[in-house]
Amino acid sequence: MVQEKKIVEEVSGWLRVYDDGSIDRTWTGPPQVSFMAEPVMPHEKFIDGVAVKDVDTDSGFRVRIYLPEKKITDSETLPIILHFHGGGFCISEASWYMYYAVYTRLARTSCSIVVSVYLPRAPEHRLLAACEESYHALLWLRSLARGDMHEKWLNEHADFTRVFLIGDSSGGNLVHEIAARAGNEELSPLRLAGGIPVHPGFVRATRSKSELEQPQSPFLTLDMLDRFLNFALPLGSTKDHPITCPMGDAAPPISSLKMPPMMLCVAETDLIIDTEMEYYEAMKKAGKDFELFLSAGVGHTFYLNKIAVDLDEVTATRTQELIAAISEFIKRH
Numbered sequence: 001m002v003q004e005k006k007i008v009e010e011v012s013g014w015l016r017v018y019d020d021g022s023i024d025r026t027w028t029g030p031p032q033v034s035f036m037a038e039p040v041m042p043h044e045k046f047i048d049g050v051a052v053k054d055v056d057t058d059s060g061f062r063v064r065i066y067l068p069e070k071k072i073t074d075s076e077t078l079p080i081i082l083h084f085h086g087g088g089f090c091i092s093e094a095s096w097y098m099y100y101a102v103y104t105r106l107a108r109t110s111c112s113i114v115v116s117v118y119l120p121r122a123p124e125h126r127l128l129a130a131c132e133e134s135y136h137a138l139l140w141l142r143s144l145a146r147g148d149m150h151e152k153w154l155n156e157h158a159d160f161t162r163v164f165l166i167g168d169s170s171g172g173n174l175v176h177e178i179a180a181r182a183g184n185e186e187l188s189p190l191r192l193a194g195g196i197p198v199h200p201g202f203v204r205a206t207r208s209k210s211e212l213e214q215p216q217s218p219f220l221t222l223d224m225l226d227r228f229l230n231f232a233l234p235l236g237s238t239k240d241h242p243i244t245c246p247m248g249d250a251a252p253p254i255s256s257l258k259m260p261p262m263m264l265c266v267a268e269t270d271l272i273i274d275t276e277m278e279y280y281e282a283m284k285k286a287g288k289d290f291e292l293f294l295s296a297g298v299g300h301t302f303y304l305n306k307i308a309v310d311l312d313e314v315t316a317t318r319t320q321e322l323i324a325a326i327s328e329f330i331k332r333h
Helices: 031-037 097-110 129-146 152-157 170-182 209-213 222-232 273-285 306-311 313-332
Strands: 007-011 015-018 043-047 050-056 062-068 078-084 113-117 158-168 192-198 262-267 290-295
Touching: 007 222, 031 097, 031 306, 050 097, 062 097, 062 152, 078 097, 078 129, 078 170, 097 113, 097 306, 097 313, 113 129, 113 152, 129 152, 129 158, 129 170, 152 158, 158 170, 158 313, 170 192, 192 313, 209 273, 262 273, 262 313, 273 290, 290 313, 306 313
Parallel strands: 078 113, 078 158, 158 192, 192 262, 262 290
Antiparallel strands: 007 015, 043 050, 050 062, 062 113
16 A cells, blocks of 8 residues: 655645655645746747747856847957845746746847756755856856857857846845855956845744734735745754845845845835845945935736736836846946
8 A cells, every 4th residue: 555645844835744754835726827837948039039048058057048149240358147036045046937928028129148047946956056056157157258168059159248147036146145256256258247136024023013014915925925035045044044144143144245246126015125135235235336215006926927027017027127126237337
């Protein structure tokens, strides 16, 4: 008789952990939204002005590359946006439709090549695994810039002196961490031109006022926040860990960090806006080149909700504004 395995931990439709240690990330929430968490196959032909391919790198990890279409007469090289996906370090894939919809649009609008990293996920791979993979992706770009390795789309079309980091939610935490590490690395001829943490998952062990008062959303509830970070953080750590609280006492002093120009993107009704703003104030106090972009009347990673982007005028407008602001930041740097 085969004994049926039992769920020992579950995160609201996103993730189940079984008593045999196996993990199931099949979406079990409302079926009408399941398409957003389904993979999009790469297509090396241009569709709506963007071609997409997956690359297994010589360094042992995988990336998805979005290449915007250029005119035959257009010889200029394009900036690179190195993307780290969100998901509380526990869910999401670079190939998911929700990212495909946003990052094809950003590649097209900003005339940039987007390189999205397939990140290791907790609980199988706790932090700092996602940090190490993200940093290796930046060093892989440096190897391409130096001619030590070759990737056709990037070596033929990319400007390695204009590399930008971007990340959603927990991917925003990675933007800070990788930018801070890069400050101590000789990257030449690659140049890290900027960082864009979007609604980063910066929190503290104690609840903030916004966590207690702001509305919870399909993309972030307090239960998701607590459970994902419990799976992701090193055993014995609290949310005051430097990856989740870079402005805290356990993290390196922000004044000691060599950071590129940054633009922090926040949403007015985000559960964790208070700690995101605490991070912003700490960066400004330390004299960093740091700017803020606020999306009014919307919540955490609102732009990833394709249904709302298509059907709700406010979400559509705020998404357009956010992509325009990111594109303008890249253009200025």
